[in-house]
Amino acid sequence: MRVSIKDVAKAAGVSHSTVSRALANNPLIAEPTRRRIQRVAQKMGYAPNAIARGLVTRRTQTIGVIVTTIEDPFIAEVVRGIEEVAADSGYRVFLGTSHNDSAREVGLVKALREWRVDGVIVASSRVGALYQPLLKEIGAPIVLINNQNRKSPTRQKSDAGKIYSVVFDDADGGELATRYLISQGHRVIAYLGGPSDYAANRNRLAGYRRALVAAHIAFDPARVRTGNGRVESGEQVSALFLPASSPTAIFCYNDMTAIGALAALKRRGLRVPGDLSVVGFDDIPFAGYIDPPLTTIHQPKDEMGRLAMRMLLDLLDEKKVANVLVPGKLIVRESTRDISTTATRS
C-alpha cells in the first residue's frame, strides 16, 4: 500500500492538514515543525498523489498534444519544443496521434476532456481544421500549430472563442526562396508544388508569384505543377521541361519533393547545381546530408513548439495573447548556383 499524507501525519504526530501545509512550505507552519515533517515524509518515501490533488485544485498541470503522427520529423521537432517549455514550467504532456483517422480523433478529444487537461496544442491539420466544435468541448484553451483551415490566420474572428494559433509564414518563405534564385541570375523558375488544397501550398505559390512580379518576370502557369508532398512527386519535374524553354531553377514545395526531383534529374542526366538549381522548403534534418546538400527555407519548428506552449501558459494565466506568424530563414547550401555573368555584376 502506498504511503499517503495521513500516514505521514500519524508518524509525525500531527494532523494531515499540517503535513499538507508543511510540504507546500506554507509560512503558517512553524519552521521546526515543517523541517521535522519534511524529514519524516522523506524517510517514509512519501510521494504526493497528483490525482487527488488535481481533484481538489481542479488543475492538472497537464496539457494534451494532438499530432497527426510523431514519425514526421517536422512534427517531432515541434513536439520537442513544446515538451521542453512544458517541462520547465512544471507541466506534463499527454501525447495523442490521430493518423488522420476520424475515430481516433474523436477518441482523443474525449480522452483529453475526461482527463481535464489544462490546455491543448494541436499540430494535426485535420483536427484543427474540421473539429473545432469538438475541440471546444474540451473547455480548455487551445493553440493550433500550422492549422490549414483559415486562409489568413491573422483575420481570426474574436468569436472563435479560445482557439489561437501559431503559423508559419509560408508566403514570405516562398518569396524568400524565389527572390534568392532571381538574385542568382535565374529568370526561368518553375514551382514544383504540393497538394492544391493545402493552404501551405497556396501560400508558398503566392510568395513565388510575388517575387516574380517584383522582378518583372511574367508568371506562367505552365511552369507550375502540383504534387503530394512526398518523394514520388519529384517525378513531376519532367513535365516542367517545356518545348519552348527549360527552367534553370526549380523551387519545390518541400524538401521531400526536392529530394525526389534531384533523383529524377539525375536520371535525366542533369547535374545539380551545374545544369539546374533546386530549392527545397522546411529544412528537414536530412536536408544537409543529401547529395548535393539542399538549399532550403528553414522553419524554426522547435521554436514554434516553444511559442505555442508559451502562448498556452499565458492563456492559462488569463493573459491577453495574439496569434503569431512565424518568419522563415533562407539556408544556402550546394544545390543552387549563381548563373549571372560577371559582366552584369560590375
Place this chain on the structure above:
Amino acid sequence: MRVSIKDVAKAAGVSHSTVSRALANNPLIAEPTRRRIQRVAQKMGYAPNAIARGLVTRRTQTIGVIVTTIEDPFIAEVVRGIEEVAADSGYRVFLGTSHNDSAREVGLVKALREWRVDGVIVASSRVGALYQPLLKEIGAPIVLINNQNRKSPTRQKSDAGKIYSVVFDDADGGELATRYLISQGHRVIAYLGGPSDYAANRNRLAGYRRALVAAHIAFDPARVRTGNGRVESGEQVSALFLPASSPTAIFCYNDMTAIGALAALKRRGLRVPGDLSVVGFDDIPFAGYIDPPLTTIHQPKDEMGRLAMRMLLDLLDEKKVANVLVPGKLIVRESTRDISTTATRS
C-alpha cells in the same frame, strides 16, 4: 461549472450511484432506466471525470513513456508503435523526454510516480541503465526498450523485480550483414563502429566476427574503428585503407555513419558500389532515399514499440511475461555489389 454525475442524477431523478452504474452498463440497472439516464447524460453534455475515477479505482489507464529525444527518427517510430497499441487498449500516454539530463530524468520519474501511472516504458539508454533503483520507486511495471546496461538481456535475474525488456538482436544483425557481404564475394571487410561503450556496438562487432570466423576469414583488429554514431564519424573510413590492402566492403555501425562514409568515399574519388560496397544498420527512413540507396539491417522499430506495450498490458493483467529478443532483416538496396567472378560460381 462542469456538469458532474450528481447533476445528471438530479436531472434524472435518481441517485448518483444509479447514474454511475447506468453509464457503466451495469446489468443491475433496469433497461429503461439505463436508457433514460444515458439520454439525459448525453443531452447535458456530461463527460466523466477521469481524475475522480482514478482516485477511487486506483487505476489511471495511463502509461508513462520516457525517451531520450523524440527527434530521433528511430525513437519516434518506437513511440508510434507504443501509442498505437495503447490507444487501441484504452490507455493514454504520458510522454517525457530526458535529453540525457540527470535533473530532467529525476524530475520525470518523480512526475510519473506522482501521477500514479499504471506502467512505464523506457526507450532512453541512460535512464534504463543508470536509474533502475529510481525507476523501481514508481511502483509500476516497467519495460525497457534496447536498454544498454545488460550484456545479455536474457540472463536477467528474477530478482530484478518488475523490470522487463525488449531488445534488438544486434549480434544477429551484425552477422546477417557481414554474411551477406561474404556471400557477395567480399573477403576484406572493415567495420566502421560506434561508441565502444555501447552494448549495441559491441554486439554488432561480435556478430561481424562470428560471420568472419564461419567463413574462415581471419579477424584483423586494424580493420575496425570506433566512432560516435553520427555522420562525422564517416570520416574514419580513411583510417581503414591500410598500406597492405584496402577493404572491398565496409560494414557500418549505423546508417548515419554509413552516410558519412559515403560522403568521405566520394571525396576520395571512390564510387559506391563500383569500387566499394557499404552496408548500414537501422534502416532509418532516409536510408532508401540517399545516393546510392543504402543496403542495411532493418530494425522493426514500430513492432518493438508494439511488443513493449503488449508486454506491459500483460504485466498489468498480472500475466507471466518473458523478455524478448527481436531479430532484424537484411534490406538489399544499391550500395552493395556482387564481386565474385562467374567462374567461382559455376
Place this chain on the structure above:
DNA sequence: AATCTTAATGCACACGTGTGCATGCGAGGA
C-alpha cells in the same frame, strides 16, 4: 394471508488532498 425470493435502487463510505474556519495556547498590556 404470511413469508420468501428476486430485482432495482439508494445510502454511505472511501480514495488523498487542499483550505476556510475554529480552537488552543502563550505572551503582553490594562
Place this chain on the structure above:
DNA sequence: TCCTCGCATGCACACGTGTGCATTAAGATT
C-alpha cells in the same frame, strides 16, 4: 487577574466517482 492578540495547529468539508450493503417493492411460494 482578566482580556486581548497573534501564532500554530486541528477539524471538517469539498472535489467526483465507484461499490458493498441496506432497503424497498413486487411477485412467487407455502
